[in-house]
Amino acid sequence: MDRRNFLGRTLVLTAGAxxxxxxxxxxxxxxxxxxxxxxxITVGLxxxxxxxxxxxxxxxxxxxxxxxxxxxxxxxxxxAGQQTANDIYAAARASGSYKGCDACNDYRELLARDDLDAVxxxxxxxxHSLQSIEAAKAGKDIYCEKPISVTxxxxxxxxxxxxxxxxxxxxxxxxxxxxxxxxxCQFIRDGGLGKVKSVFTPYQPLRNFVGGDRWxxxxxxxxxxxxxxxYVPLDFALPADPVPEGLDWDLWVGPAPWRPYNRLYHINxxxxxxxxxxxxxxxxxxxxxxxxxxxxxxxxxxxxxRSGPVEIIHPSSGQFPxxxxxxxxxxxxxxxxxxxxxxELYQAVPDSTRLAGNFGGLILGERGWLTTMSxxxxxxxxxxxxxxxxxxKRTPEVNxxxxxxxxxxxxxxxxxxxxxxxxxxxxxxxxFGHLLNIACWTGRTLKWDPEAECFIGDDAANRYLSRALRxxxxx
Numbered sequence: 001m002d003r004r005n006f007l008g009r010t011l012v013l014t015a016g017a018x019x020x021x022x023x024x025x026x027x028x029x030x031x032x033x034x035x036x037x038x039x040x041i042t043v044g045l046x047x048x049x050x051x052x053x054x055x056x057x058x059x060x061x062x063x064x065x066x067x068x069x070x071x072x073x074x075x076x077x078x079x080a081g082q083q084t085a086n087d088i089y090a091a092a093r094a095s096g097s098y099k100g101c102d103a104c105n106d107y108r109e110l111l112a113r114d115d116l117d118a119v120x121x122x123x124x125x126x127x128h129s130l131q132s133i134e135a136a137k138a139g140k141d142i143y144c145e146k147p148i149s150v151t152x153x154x155x156x157x158x159x160x161x162x163x164x165x166x167x168x169x170x171x172x173x174x175x176x177x178x179x180x181x182x183x184x185c186q187f188i189r190d191g192g193l194g195k196v197k198s199v200f201t202p203y204q205p206l207r208n209f210v211g212g213d214r215w216x217x218x219x220x221x222x223x224x225x226x227x228x229x230x231y232v233p234l235d236f237a238l239p240a241d242p243v244p245e246g247l248d249w250d251l252w253v254g255p256a257p258w259r260p261y262n263r264l265y266h267i268n269x270x271x272x273x274x275x276x277x278x279x280x281x282x283x284x285x286x287x288x289x290x291x292x293x294x295x296x297x298x299x300x301x302x303x304x305x306r307s308g309p310v311e312i313i314h315p316s317s318g319q320f321p322x323x324x325x326x327x328x329x330x331x332x333x334x335x336x337x338x339x340x341x342x343x344e345l346y347q348a349v350p351d352s353t354r355l356a357g358n359f360g361g362l363i364l365g366e367r368g369w370l371t372t373m374s375x376x377x378x379x380x381x382x383x384x385x386x387x388x389x390x391x392x393k394r395t396p397e398v399n400x401x402x403x404x405x406x407x408x409x410x411x412x413x414x415x416x417x418x419x420x421x422x423x424x425x426x427x428x429x430x431x432f433g434h435l436l437n438i439a440c441w442t443g444r445t446l447k448w449d450p451e452a453e454c455f456i457g458d459d460a461a462n463r464y465l466s467r468a469l470r471x472x473x474x475x
Contacts, residue, residue, distance in 0.1 A: 075246030147430035171426030193365025201361035203335030255473035287433025
């Protein structure tokens, strides 16, 4: 069976197939450690910003993939991505030359190619759902950065399209694939902490984002002090800047509500990841920055990765000092501005406890507590004995670079089984952030039905579950 026929067929596999190694040795595929071209997964990259550059490097350096095209609406980024890919492949050839990676402005041109098996989507948030749906319709497997949507309805439509067209979809929540994090989450799922009582994770306001020097240009048009208090994306009246040469701004905005170009949305060189996420047209603030990562790990540990909370409790109710979500079997997930609030407001752990990191949470159960956090160094626990039970050393370091998320996607494209963060899991992680934003917009406690995906008896809140796309775009 050749590669393309193999990828096009859905295989029914036993659970034993999951025991296959994440990385298959190159010698299995070809002589002298080379993967034959006929066995490589051909990929197109959509979006070559700060995050896109990392994905480009990961894919182009893996002999199991072949990067055939880079797509970006910014010519500077597009050309740079194409050159980087060609340079990587040239360095591995005896001739020292390679020109096989193409470049295009419009992602639809890339999706129309018959020689592509898959796409990696690393565009701004407002593009994730539509591009994922169109990629599924075009017969491509998909790796999409988180969050996979900016509204609840968009996320559900992604799930429906991926399943309707039989594609393999991996959400870019790489922290789920870190070995130490997986071990801790499985321990909690298996009841290692007993009944879970409370969970804590950060949900930060805009103040840290809009306080940077690059925002000085807008100090006259907005109150940065007031805007910084918001937990939700805002619609800023930013002045129109001249559109840089080579940037297709109309296509950059795409299906989102129209906003004139401003350098805070997009500029070269990139000032960092997700610079546009403060704006309600393009991003979803904390969900964009880290919350989708954190909630994916937390809901997996709790066993709710394919469901969600049943109530979002607003601080105005007086029940809890911060925004809180309650799950059906009792545990409450408290959103905190910073880890100090876990000690100061909730007194959940001793003052001497070390808490750090954004991409996870602190989970408190009957037998003690554990952290599932990345980006802060070590995992922490109420007792070293919990690490011993898991077979982990005391306060193990979390090596973010050890994740096998792309390898898991690769394996699943070959086997046609669901990857570790499939479309439903990605949707539920994004949906959590949408629920929080809607609670903030309405300013009240909301009852949520995670099966029907609607607010119970609250038509005003339900109106936030979807938004119209800018003409002529549609799903």
